[in-house]
Amino acid sequence: MSEKKFLNNLPPRPGVYKFKDKWGNIIYVGASKNLKKRVSSYFHKKHDQIRLVNLVNSINNVEYEIIENIYDVFIRERTLIGLHKPKYNIRWLDDKQYPFLMITKKERYPRLQIVREQLDEENSYFGRQTQVKPLRKSLNKLRTLFPICDCKSEVTPSKKTRPCLNYDLKLCPGPCALKISEKEYNKTIADLEKFLQGDTHNIIKDWEIQMKKHAEYQNFEEAAKIRDRLNVYNQLTINRIDEDLFHFDAIGIKLQKDFGVVVKLKVVHERVIDTQEYFILDSIDQDKENILFESLKQIYHEENDFPSLILLPSVLQEQELLFDWLNFKSNRSVKLQVFSNPKDGKWTKLAEKTAHKSFIRHFKKKNDSKNDNKNYLEIEKLLKNLLNTTLNIKYISCIDISTLQGFATVASIISFKDGVPDKPNYRRFSLKNINKPDDVGSMKQVLTRHFQKKIKNAERFPDLLILDGGRAQLSAAYEVFTNLGIQIPYFGIAKKEEELVLPTQKEKIILKRNNPVLQLIVQMRDEAHRFAITYNRLKREKNSLTSELDQINGLGVKRKNSLLKHFSSVKRIKTATLDELSKAPLIHKNLANNIFDHFHKRKLNKKKKN
Known part of the structure; x- marks a missing residue:
């Protein structure tokens, strides 16, 4: 059909239009209030963009549907795009995995959680974000304003239930132990929903009135609690404007x-309550x-x-x-x-x-990923030549054993996919029955435990395994793989000269320092070592802390956990002032004195000895 003919046939009315190529395929779908004017613009304008020029050159026929109802125009357009997936329509990156705050409304005691899918219409969803970290921070602050349960499973209240640490930290009112009535709890839920929907004025006014009343009656502790709530609210409120309810x-x-x-x-x-992003491909x-x-x-x-x-x-x-x-x-x-x-x-x-x-x-991540993939293809070719194989080497794992001063032998297995760290598949192991440094025994135990689990769960094996060590470690791997009946290409890297030790060659392979294969191997070996040694230090610190805190009179398991949660690290507990310790949850003044004296008397004793 000629251009003039199908343009002349178009009516100046609302509807949807479909561009077809010479094979009858729908290549673009659009909507307009004036079909004739909109479609004609494609042919009467000069276009600078190559894709748009290609679209116009590919049009062999135009079909249209007149739709008088404006709402139905877009519904029909969306249906046609979903059905035919035209190559020249805008493509959107899927945003279904963005995190939301969810309130489990259909439960007796609703919970507040972070989810990535809106699976149940009965629940309430708020504040879609592109990153989960800001949402977690907001969640923590929200729970200081509106203490509600965030348990993973549905609340089943019982007087026999002992409330968790969040109850003592005043982040949860303890519905599981019947510490709050259902009516009062659901009032908090209703206030939270209003807050998340932006209806904050009445809530804030109520808090201000309550704070003044408590101050008038000299109930300063309760007034201070409400003041703290208002301060948290001010932190959550950003980008204020002078307009009222808008x-x-x-x-x-x-x-x-x-x-x-x-x-x-x-x-x-007066505040941004939601941010949504829509990524476009191939406009x-x-x-x-x-x-x-x-x-x-x-x-x-x-x-x-x-x-x-x-x-x-x-x-x-x-x-x-x-x-x-x-x-x-x-x-x-x-x-x-x-x-x-x-x-x-x-x-x-x-x-x-x-x-x-x-x-x-x-899109920077997208481009960086493309460049990384190109670089890795070159490394993969060199690896294939080195190992004399034609098999693909896309997924590589590396094992490291770590023992610090003969204490707590641990191991790590890290993985790279196409030359990029695959952190969700990092694994670390606390080795059992290893009382002294034993690299070979440790290697056997790690390989056995790791690959037995992979076999049981039918998980993917690596295309290549790198061992941090020499011939002894290779022998351990050979023994484990033979017993398990599996075949995986593997080799070792010696630490001193960065030499590669292959099970099929007697002589070690020495690559130049600027060789991209060696650089990738060393990067993986160092990453595995970092991951293992971090775990080792964490275990040592935890054991050290436990043993030290166990020596303090009056500090039981519950208070110890509360103290750890409040201060986050050993250093902060040791260096905390008496006033800071007194303000920690569940820590009364006498106990704060015991903790302070325990750490600071030890320091004085050490100085005297020196």
Whole structure:
């Protein structure tokens, strides 16, 4: 069909259009309020982007569907894209694995947890983030404001149950031990939900009134608790504005070549309560306005909580169509506005800045990964020549044995995939019945335990195994693999001269220092050693701490665990002041004196001896 013919047949009405190639494949699907005007623009404009030029050159036919209902226009477009997956439509990176805060609403005593999937519609989900660390920090602060249970399993209350340490730390009200009524607990849950939804004004006012009443009645301890809550709230509240109860979204975008990211900041009651990122792959053009239009359709398709205003960084193509669709879908007035005053501009700039940082973080990793893969292909070829094999060597493991001053022999197994650390598959072992340094016996035990588990769980074996050691370690590996009936390529690396010891060759192999194969092997050996020695030191420190704290009168298991959780490390407990120790949970003044005297008297005794 000629270009003029199918353009003349298009009506100036709303609907969806489909571009087809000469084989009848749908290569692009779009939506418009004016089909004739929108489709004609593809052929009447000059395009600088190669993908868009290729799209237009590939169009052999145009089909359309007239749809008068604005809401149904986008529903139909989305359905067609999902069904045909056209090659020139924007592709989105899947964001289903982003973490959320979840309240288990259908339980008698709901819990607050971090999850990565919205599996149950009856639960409440809040604050999707792209990184879990900020969410964990927010969760910890939230529990000081709203003490509720965060147990992994559902709460089954019983008077016989002993509450956990979080109850003593005042992070949980102890519903499992019936320390709080169901009504009072669910009131806390309701306040938490309001807080997460941005409805904080009434909650804060109540706290301020309570604090003043406690102060008037000279109940200063309770007043101080509420003051601390308000301080935590102020830490959680960011980017304040002077406007009262107001809910709006700020949109930011960062594009480069065929990649990009669109960010939506949700601002409610003077603070950003949610940040969402949408990563774009293979967009058909670099028209920022068009990509923004496509992105907003994606973002608000499944939205239930619509803002009163959406702040945009620029005017959109088909903005009128999007405006009508948003108002129809939300059943309320939703304004689309390009920022026109400094306050609005502040939020849009923040969204643009967030988009820029997200782009750098995500696509820099992507590019670095591509470069690493190219470099590793060269290393893999050299490794194959070295080992005289044609098998792929993509997944390599390395073993190290660590003994510090004859104490606590431990081992580590680290893995690299395509030359990059595969940290989720790092393993460490506390060796049993090894009372003196015994590298060969230790190697046998580690290999046996590790590969027996892999066989039992049908897990993948490494393509290559590197042992930190020489002939003795190779003999241990040969014996274990023979007994287990498995075959894995392996060799050793001697520490002094970085020599490679192969089981099939008598002579050691010496590679130049700048050889990429040797550099990778040494990197893995050093990483395995670091992982093992860190574990060894951790065990020694833990045992040392336990034995020292056991000598302090009045310090039982519960208080010892509380002390460890509060101070985090041995050094901090030893160097803590008397006042700091007194403020620790479950530590009364007399016990704080005992702890302080225990560590500081020991220091004085050492000085006297010297």
